[in-house]
Amino acid sequence: MESTTFFKFCPNCGSQNFEYKNNFKFNCHKCDFVLYHNIAAAVAIVFTFEDKILFTVRNVDPDKGKLDLPGGFIDPSETAEQAACREIKEEIGLTILPSELTYITSSPNDYLYKNVAYRTMDIIYECQLETSTIDITAKDEIKELIWMKRSEIKLESIGFVSIRSVIGQYYLL
Template sequence: MEIKSFNFCPNCASKNISFDYRKFNCNDCNMVYYQNVATATAVILRKGEEILFTVRNREPQKGKLDLPGGFTDPDETAEESCQRELKEELNITTPLENFKYLLSQPNNYEYKTIPYKTCDLVYEVTFPIGTELAIEEDEIAEVKWININEINLDEIGFVSLRKAVEYYINNQ
């Protein structure tokens, strides 16, 4: 995956640049920039036999099914990221100790022509009884509760989350 949107060195403005897998090199000033993997989280929110899916309201994968979650902020644990994202996206408050780690999956996330490699950490949590959902409409078009036996994996936007949900279904 190449960082296509960089045409100049951000340090010296040279066009004499090259890319090597995940590394940007300036051949004039010797600046090196590593595009390291970003951490993202996703939450399988369970209520009985159903899982809550969001429908993406923006690219990438606009209109496709997604799981609540997002990028982990600096100095934040993965569980804190899950907790924050559920609060921001759905107005759900869940104690940190309720998040159960399931698995990780690599993902390709292209945002505004910049490719990001992520490691998606997937957690499970039970939907808190009596919670009223309030969706963040900028990111989420709607939510769908789907029975575990009726999930169409092809409707899930990101391959990493398709694999995670498939794993979850098969290991019930």
């Protein structure tokens, strides 16, 4: 992802004499104000049922219309498992316990939102379901739910590089 500067002025002194190295460290040369735009932690959940995986179709940018997994950003003070269970409840209305989640791996992602280039670390869990009957709760965020056979998944239809990488590495047949 290209480096983007979302500050036009130093938030502390208003100077335009600053550097923003690698979309990561903002450093004002005039007042020495420093701000780290650190990696944001997020979770994604691979729901499985028989030989199928549950994908969401994104209804918002970035990557609107592309396939994604249920999940989202971890709130301050939450564990990754709590965030996963909260996002699942918010997005598809399922009550899942942290003990029902199996850690798979972590995967870095780029997330451009309203011209701010976030970089995330996506923590991926798997959760096996006994039923494929699921409804969308967060219709503003999710356009559609699709159960896809593992043999029919096309990686190019998945939006985020983190999700594409995990599905490609762990779930393709």
